[in-house]
Amino acid sequence: MSFIQIVDSEGVVLDAPFWFPEDQELGSEAYAVVSILGCQGSGKSTLLNKLFQTNFLIADKRNFGRATTKGVHVAKCPQNSLLVVMDVEGGDSRERGVSGKAFQSRIAGFASAISDVVLINLWFHDVGRTEAASYSLLRAIFVEAAKAAAEGGAIKTLMCFVVRDTDPSYTSEELKDILLQGARDIWNTIPKTGEAVDAKLEDFFDFDLFALPHMQYESEQFENKCKELKDHFLQESHPKFYLRSEYSKVGIGIPADGFAAFSKNLWESVYENAEILSSGDVEAGQAELTAAYKCEEATSDILRDIAKETSKLLRNLEDGEKISNLGSKFRDLVNQCLTRFDNAVSDVSSNALVSRKRRELEAIIDTSLNAVFVKQLQVLRENALSQFKASLSSEEVPSDFAFFTADSMFVREAEDSIRPGSDWSYNTERTDLQNTMHEISSRRKQLIAQQIQAAQQQASALQYLQMQQAQMQAIQQQQYGGSGGNWNFGAAYRPPETDVNISVGYQQHRTSIQISMVPDESAGYLGPGGFTAGVGPGNLGLSFNINI
Structure with missing residues (x-):
């Protein structure tokens, strides 16, 4: 509209009698x-x-x-x-x-x-600034x-x-x-x-x-x-x-x-x-009013640029990649802003006003940059935690060593991210990281203990099965006779011009000695023909077996 x-x-x-043509029609509304x-x-x-x-x-x-x-x-x-x-x-x-x-x-x-x-x-950066417009x-x-x-x-x-x-x-x-x-x-x-x-x-x-x-x-x-x-x-x-x-x-x-x-x-x-x-805005007269205006104008310009820069840094951190030498970047950025402010108000005679405005400006910039610092700490924490988990995946790395390595990396990179001269701290994020790593280590130790217990139970079960198998073999040996062996052997001898066949065989964990007086079709130790091939046709007799 x-x-x-x-x-x-x-x-x-x-x-004009009316702002809008329809005002007259609305009447007392x-x-x-x-x-x-x-x-x-x-x-x-x-x-x-x-x-x-x-x-x-x-x-x-x-x-x-x-x-x-x-x-x-x-x-x-x-x-x-x-x-x-x-x-x-x-x-x-x-x-x-x-x-x-x-x-x-x-x-x-x-x-x-x-x-x-x-x-x-x-x-947002004007909240609390009583000299803001x-x-x-x-x-x-x-x-x-x-x-x-x-x-x-x-x-x-x-x-x-x-x-x-x-x-x-x-x-x-x-x-x-x-x-x-x-x-x-x-x-x-x-x-x-x-x-x-x-x-x-x-x-x-x-x-x-x-x-x-x-x-x-x-x-x-x-x-x-x-x-x-x-x-x-x-x-x-x-x-x-x-x-x-x-x-x-x-x-x-x-x-x-x-x-x-x-x-x-x-x-x-x-x-x-x-x-x-x-x-009522400024009680120190026209000169003071002019000084305040110039300070405010310079501050607004600088803070507008700071807002753009912090937004850019925050976007860079969204992908989870840390910003190297962040503390140095902060230092250079603050110095540039303060130099801009000094140049913009160089002709202002009120030193007290300029000094106060300069401190206010630095404090506001510090607050804005601290938001980037906190986001950087979140990224550093995740990176340290990822390294800790990767170290634990190797059985050769003790959990205490993995903890120390990850914690040291976080502290080193967090220190590098602090703006020089600020009172920023990373203690809260570090404590959170340490607590998380302690919890992971504790769960890992519990898991290892459970695995050892499961392995011991498995070994006991295997030992029991082996014992049962040995008992079954012993029962079979008692039932079928003979002693254990790992090979088969058979031999036969018939004295010349006699009706006696003597055979010795080892098969299926059994040792047998057989003496035959007649052809024995059921003697299976020397093949499907038994001794038929070694005994003349029509010969009949008795045979006996001895199992050892």
């Missing part, structure tokens, strides 16, 4: 308004387009650093004709520079005053809330922090706690009058947080999380439905047919606070 510009880049509000605030180029317009199917302009990479959304743009959500989506100019526009702080604060105050839900779009916008929002409270017209607003490119090692609750503490600190510094003096921040705002992974490098997860966030706005049955009546500005008379007029009056009212909103 197309959008319209209700506030231009010069701060001129659209002077009340709009719900969702606005988004955040740094320039942080993906605000892209996020709104994904959530609400709008067509806000998105940044052109070839014109990076130039604002795409100038002033305030609005569009309707195609899935809800009473939902107005507001895209707001980035809070750190380079084109406006330092002088644009008042304008940006004015826009932030206006958006928060008219919106049911305000999305604060910020980078997003925190300046919070001050502007809170000043407007305090003013409305003092006049008795404050209505609660839902503020949802949308944290981009999050580190999975941080939970949403941890990020929310950090941001809420920063928000409370800002609220406590704002001058208040009337009913706002003793009020708490939570009296005027409810807070939520939604963490989004990297849109490019984790595109599938990003799309899924956007669908989840979208349901908070469009599914009334959702347990955390955002567009609840308690946030609706209908209570102060904003029907659809009067929305444009109300917005114009509100814009003029917020203009009166522009000077307060801007002067």
Whole structure:
């Protein structure tokens, strides 16, 4: 759906009775308004387009650093004709520079005053950085809330922090706690009058947080999380439905047919606070404000490049291959970033401010690189564990030696991955590796013991069978007679001119002596013919056998 510009880049509000042609037909129906605030180029317009199917302009990479959304743009959500989506100019526009702080604060105050839900779009690396542009916008929002409270017209607003490119090692609750503490600190510094003096921040705002992974490098997860966030706005049955009546500005008379007029009056009212909103950001005067702006600009540029570099390193580790000399790479990268920062702020006279910003920058870089270090440790642990298992597969390598070798390799490569000067540690991963190897060694010893026991049982069973076989052979020998042997032998002798045949035979473990007086057809020791061939025809007689 197309959008319209209700506030231009010069701060001129659209002077028209209606924003949209259908406003007059809607009459007293009340709009719900969702606005988004955040740094320039942080993906605000892209996020709104994904959530609400709008067509806000998105940044052109070839014109990076130039604002795409100038002033305030609005569009309707195609899935809800009473939902107005507001895209707001980035809070750190380079084109406006330092002088644009008042304008940006004015826009932030206006958006928060008219919106049911305000999305604060910020980078993960800006969480906790009180000098980041997003925190300046919070001050502007809170000043407007305090003013409305003092006049008795404050209505609660839902503020949802949308944290981009999050580190999975941080939970949403941890990020929310950090941001809420920063928000409370800002609220406590704002001058208040009337009913706002003793009020708490939570009296005027409810807070939520939604963490989004990297849109490019984790595109599938990003799309899924956007669908989840979208349901908070469009599914009334959702347990955390955002567009609840308690946030609706209908209570102060904003029907659809009067929305444009109300917005114009509100814009003029917020203009009166522009000077307060801007002067509260930095109290040390124009020179200090200029210094802070330059430091912030340099920091944002460097952190944007660091985010790309860490994403590249993490992708390299996804395949399970370690990055050699990672600690040295970290050292060189940090030194390059700090040198860039020093060069960018070389003309800033406030040494104290520069030093503080430099320390903050190094701390943020350290946190980003630590995520790569932790991923490297996971790869090193798996490599050491694989080597340990391979060593155990060889019966010649003792398990203690395999343990020592794998542990030493892990320690050596982990030490090589630490950024010099950091307080990083690999103790947790090493302990986990050692525990895993101990468990594997224990299981291996149990398996070997079971194999030995099974072999012993098998040997005992074999011995028993051999004994049974020997007993059976002994029984057979007793039954058939004779003694054991491994060969067959037969011989016969007939004395000349006698009727006596004498034969001796050894066959099938039996020894036999036979004396025949007649042909013996059944004598099988000397062949199927027995002694027939050796006895004359017609001779008959007796024979006897002796088995030895």
